[in-house]
Amino acid sequence: MYLEKMSLLDYRNYATCDVEFSKGVNVFLGENAQGKTNLMEAIYVLAMTRSHRTSNDKELIAWHKEFAKISGRVQKKNTQFPLEILLSSKGKKAKLNHLEQRKLSEYVGHLNVILFAPEDLAIVKGSPSVRRRFIDMEIGQISPIYLHHLANYQHVLKQRNHYLKQLMIGKRDDHTFLEVLTEQLSTHGAHLLKERMSFVKQLEKWAAPIHHEITQAKEVLKISYQPSVEATNWEDVDQIFLDLMTQFEKGKKRELDQGNTLYGPHRDDLLFFVNEQNVQTYGSQGQQRTTALSIKLAEIELIHDEVGEYPILLLDDVLSELDDERQTHLLTAIQDKVQTFLTTTSLDGIKKHVLRQPRTFIVTNGCVELEDK
Numbered sequence: 001m002y003l004e005k006m007s008l009l010d011y012r013n014y015a016t017c018d019v020e021f022s023k024g025v026n027v028f029l030g031e032n033a034q035g036k037t038n039l040m041e042a043i044y045v046l047a048m049t050r051s052h053r054t055s056n057d058k059e060l061i062a063w064h065k066e067f068a069k070i071s072g073r074v075q076k077k078n079t080q081f082p083l084e085i086l087l088s089s090k091g092k093k094a095k096l097n098h099l100e101q102r103k104l105s106e107y108v109g110h111l112n113v114i115l116f117a118p119e120d121l122a123i124v125k126g127s128p129s130v131r132r133r134f135i136d137m138e139i140g141q142i143s144p145i146y147l148h149h150l151a152n153y154q155h156v157l158k159q160r161n162h163y164l165k166q167l168m169i170g171k172r173d174d175h176t177f178l179e180v181l182t183e184q185l186s187t188h189g190a191h192l193l194k195e196r197m198s199f200v201k202q203l204e205k206w207a208a209p210i211h212h213e214i215t216q217a218k219e220v221l222k223i224s225y226q227p228s229v230e231a232t233n234w235e236d237v238d239q240i241f242l243d244l245m246t247q248f249e250k251g252k253k254r255e256l257d258q259g260n261t262l263y264g265p266h267r268d269d270l271l272f273f274v275n276e277q278n279v280q281t282y283g284s285q286g287q288q289r290t291t292a293l294s295i296k297l298a299e300i301e302l303i304h305d306e307v308g309e310y311p312i313l314l315l316d317d318v319l320s321e322l323d324d325e326r327q328t329h330l331l332t333a334i335q336d337k338v339q340t341f342l343t344t345t346s347l348d349g350i351k352k353h354v355l356r357q358p359r360t361f362i363v364t365n366g367c368v369e370l371e372d373k
Ligand SMILES: Nc1ncnc2c1ncn2[C@@H]1O[C@H](COP(=O)(O)OP(=O)(O)OP(=O)(O)O)[C@@H](O)[C@H]1O
Pocket: 011, 012, 013, 014, 030, 031, 032, 033, 034, 035, 036, 037, 038, 039, 058, 059, 060, 061, 062, 063, 317, 343, 345
């Protein structure tokens, strides 16, 4: 799949902008703070309905404006369609084929995107919440039902935490409602866990050989999901539900003492091991970078496997951060099959010969122009 064109209206520092992209490599070249990342972000929002940089949609609207619009046209093997996102202080609307989608989860997944930015090192180095968000965003792209369970899980979790606090401070003493919430949480939680376990297995299947190759067979990458609840069979959603319920029963006193939900997918983590050592704790900066790169490249293959088409790839400010070998590996892996967008302040540090006929855009103060050849 590829994004044929995109238009912006009052998006960040763009008043208006219309760009037609190449199916291959697109380069956004410009000085600092001109709007290169804003363009990448707009593509990401068009695909995912939310930014990778902020959870506050108001920041995306140009200063002193009421609303912002991003529209684009997607080409797939057998179909093509327009997408549109409208952002306003009242909320956002997502249109697929000019029709507003009632649920954002029904919109997400029509344009698949993988973003690789320097912050992605946090998937390896950062806190468990970063990794949980990563898993949720990536599975959400290939499974709308996952997003449905996730939204419900988060809603019930909030309610349950609030109710546990009220029980803790003695404002309530009826445990029947807690049981109802526990059952609902376990229902949605079981679906999340089943999908996460299967996703992590797939991710490892694709990432391990890529990592092996980038490190010239020196390193073996393993990825392990760390659940806060033990289940007897991760492929059986009913069994996971029962195991969650059992854990809540066992841990009831602890939860009531702390007024908080202590088990379930919102407490889980993902660990990366290189040659059997936890790369977050013991890995060098280089090993952590390679791990992040392997994961991103694996995701491209994973989406292709699930969806039948390659996603588009956004490389925000990462190419110059990679050494020659990793750069070559990345660019060769995507060549001719993945539509790629990359930002840079200079093409100097970039292996231009590997980039076959890129389309270069000059970005200056919220304006995008095709480079004169
Ligand atoms: N809501 C907004 N309205 C208007 N301008 C905004 C808004 N949000 C950010 N900006 C402006 O966008 C510019 C930053 O753009 P962006 O983050 O895309 O920079 P960049 O070209 O990627 O730079 P760098 O190379 O430093 O990463 C800044 O000048 C900032 O003031």
